[in-house]
Amino acid sequence: MAESKRIPSVSVNYACNGSSKKSNELGMRVMQERAYEKRGEQYLLIKSPPASGKSRALMFIALDKLNNQGIKQAIIVVPEKAIGASFNDEPLTQYGFYGDWTVLPKWNLCNAPGEDGGKVNSVKAFLDGGDKTLVCTHSTFRFVVDRFGVEVFDHCLVAIDEFHHVSENPDNKLGAHLGQLIARGSAHLVAMTGSYFRGDAVAVLAPEDEAKFETVTYTYYEQLNGYEYLKKLDIGYYFYSGSYADSILDVLDPSEKTIIHIPNVNSRESTKDKHKEVDHIINELGSWQGVDEDTGFHLVKTAEGITLHIADLVDDEQPKRDKVAAALKRPQEKNNRDHVDIIIALGMAKEGFDWIWCEHALTIGYRSSLTEIIQIIGRATRDAKGKTHSRFTNLIAEPDASEADVTDAINDTLKAIAASLLMEQVLAPRFNFKPKKAESGPTEGFDYGVGGYDPAKTNVGVNEAQGLYEIEIKGLAEPKSPEAQRICREDLNEVITSFVQDKPALERGLFDSTEAGGETLPEELTQVRMGKIIREKYPELDDDDLEAIRQHAIAAINLTQQAKGMINKNGAGETGANTALIDGVRKFALEVKELDIDLIDHINPFGEAYAILSKAMTEDSLKQVAAVIAAKRVNLTPEEARELARRALKFKQERGRLPSLTSADAWEKRMAEGIAFLARMKAEAGNG
Template sequence: MEESKSIDNLKLAVPSVSVRYASNGSSTRANEFGMRPMQERAFEKRGEQYLLIKSPPASGKSRALMFIALDKLANQGVKQAIIVVPERSIGSSFHDEALSKHGFWADWHVEPKWNLCDAPGNDNGGKVNALGAFLESRDKVLVCTHATFRFAVDRFGLEAFDERLIAVDEFHHVSANPDNKLGIHLGGFMSRDRVHIVAMTGSYFRGDAEAVLAPQDEGKFESVTYTYYEQLNGYQYLKQLDIGYFFYSDSYADDILKVLNPAEKTIIHIPNVNSRESTKDKIKEVEHIIEELGAWQGTDPATGFQLVKTPEGRILRIADLVDDDSAKRDRVSAALKDSSQKNNRDHVDIIIALGMAKEGFDWIWCEHALTVGYRSSLTEIVQIIGRATRDAPGKIRARFSNLIAEPAAADDIVTEAVNDTLKAIAASLLMEQVLAPRFEFKPKNPQNGPSPGFDYGEGGFDPSKCNVGFNEDSGKFQIEIKGLATPKSEEATRICQEDLNEVIAAFVQDRTTIERGLFDEEMVPEELTQVRMGKIIKDKFPQLDAEDQEAVRQHAVAALSLTQKAKEVAA
C-alpha cells in the first residue's frame, strides 16, 4: 500500500489507499460443476439451515445461491425458494441460468410471473397478492423486493413460510434495531425455526454502526467468507486498485476534470440534493459536467445516451440517470441493462447517476467510480467501489475517488464538514483493512508446527522464532505472536477467524477513535486500542466471557496495527 498523491491543486483530504494484486486467475476459474472458488466454498455448506455468505461484489453470490437453492429444493425437503432483493433492478441477477451447460445437474428457472421485480406496480397491493398465490402454488422459485416480502409477512404471518428457503440478498439492509421491519421478521423466523435462510452481502457491517442481527441470532448462522483480497488477487486482468479522497473548493464541476479522465470508463455519482456539496439543482450539475467534458452533439436515438465531442475530437457516449423525465431515464436504464451489449466496451463511456448504479449494478468495464460529496454510509462506499472492481479484458487498474467540499472557517456548517472528513478517514481506514490479506494469528508455542499450504520463506518453519507463513491460494497470512490470548469458545474462535473486519469497522466508525487517533502521534494509540476497542467488543459481543472478549480485542488490534505498519513501510 502506498500514499496517493494529490491531483493538480486539489488537496488530498485523507490518507489514500493503493493496492496491487498478483492476478493469478484463480478466482475466475470454474470447477467441473461450473462453480468458481467462492461458489464452491458456499456450496460445501449447502446443508446448513442458516447460512451467511460474505463475499465482495462480482464474486458470484447470485449464482452461488442458485446452486444452494436447487440442492435445498431437490434434496433437503424445502418446498419453495423466495429470493428477496433490496431493489427491483437487482432482480435481473436471478433470471434463468443454464447451469447444466457448465456441468451442474440442474438449470435455474424462474417462471416470468414469479419474478415480481420485473412486474409493474408498487411493492404492496398486487405483488403481495401474487406472493400469496405463489405460496399456494406448486412452483418452486419467486423473486421479490425486500419491501414486498415485508408486506407479505405482515399479511400472511410467519407460519405461511414454513418449510421454505428465504434468501436475502444485500443482507446489510437488515438491522437488529426494533424499527427495522425486515430484521424483526427474520428474528421471528429464527425463533420459529421452520425456515431455511441464506443471507448474502458484500459488506456485512452496516453504514450506520447498527448491529445487523441480534447476537443470539447471529450465532445460529454458519458463515462462508470470501475476502476482497482473494477475489482481486485471483482476477485475470485487474492488478491495481487505488482509492483517493480529495478536497475541492467552490463548484465541484469546475474541478471535476482534475480527477476525471475522459479516457477511462467512469461512473460519476453526484451529491444528494440535501447534502452540502449539492448546488440544489441536479439537472444543472449534470449539464455543467457535460459542458466540462466537451461540446454536446445530440442524443443517440437507439439508447438515449448523450453524445459529447471532446476537445481531442473523440465522441463520448454518456448515460444520464439523473434526468427527471422518467421515460427518458427508463430508456437509458434499459440500454445499460441490454445483455447483448454486456461485453461491448464501447457501448457507453460515462454514467452520471445520483441514487442509481450502486449495489447490484453490473458494468464490467468501469475503471473509475467517482463520487462527489461524502456518503454517510461506509456500506454505500464499499458498494460504489464494487462497481469498479469487476475483472475485464484490458482493464489493469481501477480507482475510486471521493470529492469532498473543503471546510471553510467562515462556513456556518463547518461542524458537518468536519464530520464528513472524519467519516472519510474512517472509510479509508476500513478499506485498507478490507482490501488486505486475511491474518490468522497464533500464540507462539514451542509445540507449534508448520500448517499445510503455508510458505514460511527461506529456511521454512523455525520452532525457535515467531514464524510468518503465507498461503497463496487463500491469500492468508499466518503470524505467530508471543503472549497472544487464545480464544476459548467456538464463537470467539469464529470471530477471530472470520469477523475481525466487522470489529474494526465498528472501531473506525467510533467518533472518539477517529478524533483521538488524528491528534495522537502513536500509530494506533494505546488508550484507544485498549479502552475503546475493549468497550466496542463488550457491546458487540456481550455473550462472550471476559477472557474471550480480550482475545478478540488482541486479534483485532494485531490486524489493524499490521495493516497500518505495512502501509507505513510501503510509503
C-alpha cells in the first residue's frame, strides 16, 4: 500500500514487569485480589480487559458469598454458549484458596442440548434444589425471569459476564430484568465487562442504578504493563481504494499469527461474495496444497516455501465449519504455536475466543460498535511466550465524494476515527487531575522526574506500578458530590466515548475546524458540545459538578492527543515506532508555559486526527469531503445558543462584563452571538 495512504498507528510500549501475572498466597492475580477486596458489596461492577482473569475473580467472590455471606446459590450468566467454558471446574485450592470451584455437568447449561427456551425448567429445578452453582446464557436467564419473575433469585448471586450487552434502553430485556432485580433488592449482582461501552451510545445502566454499584477498575495499561512477554501494541488505520482483496497483502504479514475479520456482506467494503473473498485471500497468500484431514485447515504454501495452516470460519457448510471450529478449541493445542497460522472469520472469533498466539487482528471495514473493536483487539492482547509485539489493523475504504453513497462513506470514516480516538484513550495510563494551588505538594508514590516536585510550576507525577499519571492543572474545577467524584475517577472514558461518537462534534472538529480552514472554534467543541453531552448524560448533577466533569474529560482526551502530537512532531509516528505515548504527555505538560484549563479548552480534540487524515487521504478527496460537511453546516441552534449563554455568564462573573460582538477574540464574539441569538428568539416569541 502506498505510504501516503497509511494512517500512522498509535504504538504503546509496556514495561513487561510481570505484575499482572503474579499471584498472591491465595492464588489471586492483581485484578482478582482487587476485586476480592470488594467481595462484601451487594452490587459489584468489574471493568477489566480481556484475558485479565475476570472469570476466576468471579469464582473467588462467588465462593465467599456462598460460604460466608448467606448467599444460597450462584447463577453465572454468559452471552453465548462458548463462553460457558470459562467457568468450568477450577482446583483453586492448589494455588492457596480455601475451596475449589465446581459446576456439576448437568448445571452447565451452555453444554446441554436444546434451545434456551427449553432450559427454563432446568434453571427452576436448580433453584429449587440444593446445588450451589449454575451457568447459563443471557437468553436462558431472560426466559426464566419472563416465566417465573425476578423473585426466584432472592438471596442468590447473579453474575453477568460481558455486561456491555445490557442497556437501559426499554427494548433491552436483560437491562429491564436487572433493573427489576435491583429494585427488589434481595439478590447480589456481580457485573463483569472488558469494554464498558456500547456501539449505540445508550447507557448500560440507568444512573440511579449504576450509582448503587461499587466499581473495580483494572485498566488495559495495567494489564499490558504487567505481562511477561508482550511489550508492544500497535493500533493502525489504513485507507484503500478499489477492492480490499487487492490491498490486503499491503497490511497482512503471513509470518504473523493473524485473525482476518472480513466485512459483513451488507457493508460497503464487501464484494457481496464472501466465499470468493476468502478464496482470493488464500490465493494471494500462496499456492493451495489441499485440506488437512484432521483439522479441516487449508494448507497453503507461500513463495518462501512455508506451509500455512489457514482456518476458514466463513464456510457455510456446517460440517466443515464445525470441524474447523472444534479443531481450534482443542485444549491440547492451546499452547501449540504451530497449530494454526491464520484464521479467516465473519462474525466469529471475537468475544470469548481464546487464541493466545494471535499477533495481528486485521479487520476490514469500520465496525459501528466500539465494544466490538475492543473485543477484536482483545484477541491479540493475550500474553504468550515469545510473543513480544501485537497489532490491530483496520482497513477502511476511502470516502469518495463522487460516489452516490458519499454520506455513508463519510459516516464510516468518522466512526473509524472515533474508534481510534477511544482506543488511544483506553490504552493510555489513567490520569488523575489536580488543581494547581499555592499549597499544592507532591503525592507519595509518584515520580516527578529530574529535579522532583517543583512548587513553582504545574507538575506531572508518574506511578508506573499502578499505571497512574497525576497532572496538575491551574484553574481546574473539582467535583464536589460523591457521584461526580466517582465519574471523574472511574468514568472519564465513558464520557469521552459519548463525545467521540457525537457526529456533529466529529464532523465539525475534523472538517470545519480552523485547522481545516473552517469556522468551528475549539471552544465550541470543548465547551459547547462536551457541555451539552455531559448535561444530557448526568441531568441529576448541579452546574458545578457538570463543569468539573467536563473539564476533566476534555483534559484527558486533549492531553492524550497532544502527547501523540508531540511524538509525531519528532518523527516517530511517521514510521509507526511511536514507542512512548506516555512520554508525550510529560513532554507536552512540561513544555507549555503553564498548564491551565483555558489552554486545554483552546485545543481542538480532533486536531491530531485531522493532521493524520490529511496525510492519509488525497488532497482532492479531503477537500470534497470537507465541502460535503460544510454544506450541512448550521450556524447556530437554540440549544447551542443556550450553552453559549451559560459560558457568557461565566465570562461575566470572571471579567465583570458580558462578551462583545465586536471583540477581536473569536471565542468571545461567538459567546456574544449566542446571547444575541437568544434575544432575537425572545423578541420573535413576544411578537407572536
